[in-house]
Amino acid sequence: MVFAIRWDIIIEVSLLVLVLAGAIVVSSILIIRRLQKEFKDLYRQQSKFDIELRKSANLISKVIKNEEFEKYENSIIKELAFIDKKALLDLIDTTYQLIDIEDETNQYVKETYENLHETRRQLDSKVLGYNQLISMFPFNFYAGILKMKKMPHYTHNE
Secondary structure (H helix, E strand, C coil): CCCCCCHHHHHHHHHHHHHHHHHHHHHHHHHHHHHHHHHHHHHHHHHHHHHHHHHHHHHHHHHCCCHHHHHHHCCCHHHCCHHHHHHHHHHHHHHHCCCCCCCHHHHHHHHHHHHHHHHHHHHHHHHHHHHHHCCCCCHHHHHHHCCCCCCCCCCCCC
16 A cells, blocks of 8 residues: 655645744733733832832821831831731821821821822722733733732722
């Protein structure tokens, strides 16, 4: 029995495999770039939040003396764990309630506090978008490879 080699079929299958491999490579590059961009935006927003958190903690602790602020006085906010940042945010919120915001000397404190919460809302928005992105296929596959984890957000569940 003689087998004839059908070169036309081999060439067509090879081209199909090559096109599919190219599509997978291109889509992988686009997905990875999207994940990296989302993570970079999230990181940038987290840095802005850390700055506002430090600023608010410093200002409010100078207006209302609270010994709990001493724990955070010399700490680097960026290096704090999420739970510590959330505790500091809660401390700022409770201490801010004691400030007379009608007093003109406290207007900068009020403005900084409002900036903190605006930045927190923007950060939470980015976190929710990022978490949703890395939970969808095919992003979840690549997020697993890149060891990207879901991020916590600061909004209270009420």
